[in-house]
Amino acid sequence: MALCFTSSYVVHGSSLSPSLDQSKAAQFGSFQPLEKPSLPSTAVSFSRRYSDVKPLNAEPKRNASIVPSAATIIAPAEVVEKVEVEGYEKLAKDLQNASPLEIMDKALEKxxxxxxxxxxxxxxxxxxxYAHLTGRPFxxxxxxxxxxNPETYRFFDxxxxxxxxRIEYMFPDAVEVQALVRSKGLFSFYEDGHQECCRVRKVRPLRRALKGLRAWITGQRKDQSPGTRSEIPVVQVDPVFEGMDGGVGSLVKWNPVANVKGDDVWNFIRAMNVPVNSLHSKGYISIGCExxxxPVLPGQHEREGRWWWEDAKAKECGLHKGNIKEESLNGNANGAVHANGTATHADLFSVHHVVNLSRPGxxxxxxxxxxxxxxxxxxxxxxxxxxxxxxxxxxxxxxKLAGSGVKVGKFRADAEEKAFAQQELQLGSFPTILFFPKHSSRPVKYPSEKRDVDSLMTFVSALR
Structure with a gap:
């Protein structure tokens, strides 16, 4: 995920044309925050009505580096105090049924x-x-x-x-990237997981960025990622990162589209004629590093386009790792568990033509x-x-296969059955599809990630 800051107003007197040396320093993460300037004693009120807000193009652009610009702002008295967890839990409930525009407006106002x-x-x-529609600076x-991807850079522009x-870019530390690449190569994440690379290139730059803020706004949705985002509230005290004041409770996280379905987000984008990344027209939905x-294929969830070589529950880069819970008793990292260890998630493929296989079966x-x-x-x-x-x-x-001589079954392979499925059934990630031919003891693993009916039928027809 590429993160950027854009601003509609800035500290007057900041440099509008930083030197080439400063630009390079900001890119490689070595830019040092400036000292806080002395501002007028009268605090700015952020509860003003729309008519009191200047147009976005009415004020000079902010310096391109978020760290110095955010760190040099002295917060008004209204937002100096650290947030109370209980207060934001109540606010999340109050805004549970609010529109994304209303949630965005509340966040910018506050x-x-x-x-x-x-x-x-x-x-x-x-x-x-949404921020633009509120009429407030953002x-x-x-x-x-x-x-x-090159398409993503063009999209930013x-x-x-x-x-x-002006989007405020944060860059990884050049020394850390150099050490990682020299010691492990350019593509080590394919072998030992993406977490280390993401930590260097994304998480640490994000941490620096958030230290200059008191709140941030994300595009997380509940329907985006298995095991990690199904319970996110519209507003919360950030459980992982710290804000400007430091310590627990110093940063608030807003998720205005948490309760919105992906299709509805896209309907809004099309209706408002909003610019879109050209990668979307090529089958990309969730877009990160190249x-x-x-792209995702027919029958795939949008998040399968990210880190496809890893297990479904690991598809977070660390920016939202506060979403990830410890595995519960039945190995399910997403959702509640009854006292007997049974997950509350509804079972899948529960129809007459799909046989539910037990471990002995x-x-x-x-x-x-x-x-x-x-x-x-x-x-x-x-x-x-x-x-x-x-x-x-x-x-x-x-x-379609009913009465054809091919039985269709399912086997729940998580929790206590996962080790068995990995050792005996070629389980790499969920879902894994196996075909057991009539005259062979060894099952054949479906090699493709195209899970539409025609692709699966071609696989079956080729083997039976």
Whole structure:
């Protein structure tokens, strides 16, 4: 995710044309915050009405580095005190049914210049449009990891021109990136996971950016990611990062589109004629760094385009790691668990034509060398959004295969069954689809991530 800050007003007297040396320093993370200037004693009130707010283009542009610009602002008295957790839990309940525009307006009104929109270059451009519609000044920031798609950089430029803003970019520390690449290579994340690279290129720059703020605005939605985002509130005290004052409770996190479906966000973007990243027209939905992002295929959940070589529950880069819970008793990292260890998530593929296989049932299927019928079996977890995304196509396929000589089954392979499925059933990530031929003891793993009915039917037809 690329994060950027844009501002509609700045500290007067700041340099509008920083030197080349300063620009380079900001890019490589070595820029030092300036000393706080002395401001007029009269505090600015951020509760003013729209008619009192100057147009976005009426004031000079902010210096391009968020750290010095945010760190040099002395907060008005209204927002100096650290936030109370209980107060924001109540506010989240009060705003539960509010529109994204109303939530955005409340956030900008409450925090003024000490809040900024985190912009990744994907569909969270809707956040900028909502902020623009409020008529209030706003800022936008982005994390430039140095590994974004060319289309994303062009999109940043288009957004700046469309809204008349300057995105405030944060860059990773050059020494840290150099050490990582020299010791582990350019693509180590394919072998040992993406967390280390994201920590250097994204999380630490974000931490520096947020230390100059009291609140930030994200485009997180509940329907985005399995195991991590299903319970996010519209506003919360940030559980991970610290703000300008430091310590627990010093940063507030706003999620205006938390309760909005992805399709509705896109309907809004189209209706408002908002600029979009050209990668979206090529099948990309969730967009991050180029090596770790790819288009999604039919039947896939949008988040499967990110870090596709890893387990579904790990698809966070660390920017929102406060969403990730410890694994519960049944190995489910998303949702409540009853006292007996049973997950509250509704089961999947629960139709007449899909046989629910138990552990003994799948073990027997493995032992048979001459089966009377071939079997197609999905290894799944009910909490997995990728499994949920393919439910419709798998059920339709089961109906088409009814009476064809191919049985269709399912085996829940999470929790206590996960180790067995990994060792005996080739489970790599959820969902995994296996075909058990009639005259072979070894199942064949479906090699593609196209999970639409036609692709699955082609696979079955080729083997039966």
């Amino acid at each position: 925090f003024g210049n000490d809040i900024a929109i985190a912009f990744s270059g994907a569909e969270d451009v809707a956040l900028i449009e 800022r936008v920031f982005s994390l430039d990891t140095g590994r974004l 288009e957004v700046e021109k469309h809204y008349g803003i 090596p770790c992002t790819r 799948i073990e027997n299927l493995l032992k048979l060398e001459n089966r009377k019928e071939a079997w197609l079996v999905v290894l799944y977890a009910p909490w997995c959004r990728f499994c949920q995304a393919m439910e419709g196509s798998y059920v339709e396929l089961a109906e």
